Amino acid sequence: MSKVVQNMVPSRPAASAVRPNNPRPVTHRRWLPWLVVGGIGAVGTAVFAFIGILLIVGIVSNRGIASGVSVAGLSLGGQSLDDARTQLKQWAARPVTLTDGDRSWQLSLADLGVQVDIDNTITALKNAPAKSQLQPRLTIDLIKTQDTLFTLSNQVNIAAVSGNPPQQGRAMDIPVTLSRLQADVTGELSDGILELDMITVDPPETQTSGVDSGARTTHVVEAGQELALIARDYGVDMQDILTLNNISNPDLLYVGQELTIPASGEYEPTQADAPAAPTNSGKSILVSTGEQRIYAYEDGKLVHSHLASTGLPATPTVLGDYKIYVKYLADDMSGPGYFLPQVPYTMYFYQGYGIHGTYWHNSFGRPMSHGCVNLPTPEAKWFFDWASVGTPVRVI
Structure with a gap:
């Protein structure tokens, strides 16, 4: 009897019996490293990009000054903005030389009322193309400037002297200097030298008449x-x-x-010595350019007089009969080549010609002005309080 051997071929199990919870474990294990590496790469790229942006921004915001750029003679090309700022501060602190052509004096920019705007100057340097020649940004306080110049004038001015022979003097023309600084303070001061405007002053003629008490x-x-x-x-x-x-x-x-x-008593002309009043009715003012004196009258009688300074030969005071048409406690004055802020006790009698106080010189009794009638400030106040709009003014 032959023995029949049956081949044992295992049958495919049911799908539901062999499916695990994670159907593709091998495939998942192969993806994970690539995802991790890819994620790290993406993050790294972003980080490097961010760092690059920061570096670019830093370079742009802190980049140096273009080559060949200068400001006020300072060669700042290729330097950092911080170094440029340091040099500008040193430049701003340097002394300024004021000269009348023969003599010189030194002051700081701050003494002259001038400030250097460092921040705006740095901004201009930062944006300047190569080989630019810039000027510093300056601001000026003209009130402080004029006060400083007036104080300095005590050293600068040379008195005119009567005698045989007489000696001419020299005086600082502060209004003209102020006008130059107002028009172009940067250009005037960028080289550290300020040329003072000077005028020649003739010696006064000796006054021989007047009231004299005889005492000392x-x-x-x-x-x-x-x-x-x-x-x-x-x-x-x-x-x-x-x-x-x-x-x-x-x-x-x-x-x-x-x-x-000797012979005490400030000179006061008598009625007989004074010029005739412009009118015999009410108040009136007379300005004598020959005597450099102003007179006040009431009903034709002299009530007050004082030395004045009228226009220089190049800018004479207008002659004729006028009336005060407006009064200002203080007014800014300007004209060709001069500027004066806040001139006190101003009374205009013809166009821009007026009687006013004077803080920029003490040389009364001689021509000194650009056409107006200069008075010491206390005297200008006296006339301002005494006169009114409509008061006649005669200039001879």
Whole structure:
């Protein structure tokens, strides 16, 4: 009997019996490393891109100054903005030389009322193309500037001296200098030198008439006063003051010095000495360009007088009969080549011609103005309070 051997072929199990919870474990294990590597790569790319952006922004925001760029003579091309800022601060702190052509004085920009706008200058440097020549951004306080120039004028001005022969003087023309600074402060100061405008001052003629008590008095020298002016104010000869006070050099006065004045009493013209009043009715003002004096009248009678400064030969005061048409407690004045802020006690009598206070010089009794009638500020206040709009003004 033969034995029949049956081949045992396992049957395929049912799908539901052999399917695991994760049907493709091998495939999943192969993807994971690539996903991790890919994720790291993406993150790394983003990080590097971000760092690159920061570097670019940093370079752009902190980039140096283009080659060949200069400001106020400072060669700043290729430097960093921080280095440029340091040099600009040093430049702003340097002294400025003021000169009248023969002599010189040194002041700081701050003394002159000038400030350097460092931030705006740096911005201009940052945006400047190669080989640009820039100027610093400056601002100026003209009130402070004029105060400084007036103080300096006590050293700068040279008194005119009457005598045989007479000696001409020199005085700083502050309005003209202020006008230049107002028009172009950067251009005027960028090289560190300011040329002062000067005018020639003729010696005054000695006043011989007036009221004189016959006694002596004491005069205390004030800032800006000259011996010739003091002598004229008192109506005495300057040589008499020199002799009485044992003064050999009239230019060596000092503030606070006590002078003995012969024939005391500040010079006041008498009615007989004064020019005729413009009118015999009401108040009127007369300005004598020949005498450099202003007169106040009421009903034709002289009530007050004082030394004045009228226009220089190149800018004479207008002659004729006028009336005060407007009054200002203070007014900015300007004209060809000059500027003056806040001129006190101003009374205009014809176009831009007026009677006003003066803070920029003390040289009354001689032509000094650009056409107006300059008075010491206290005198200008007296006339301002006394006169009214419509008061006649005669200039002879």
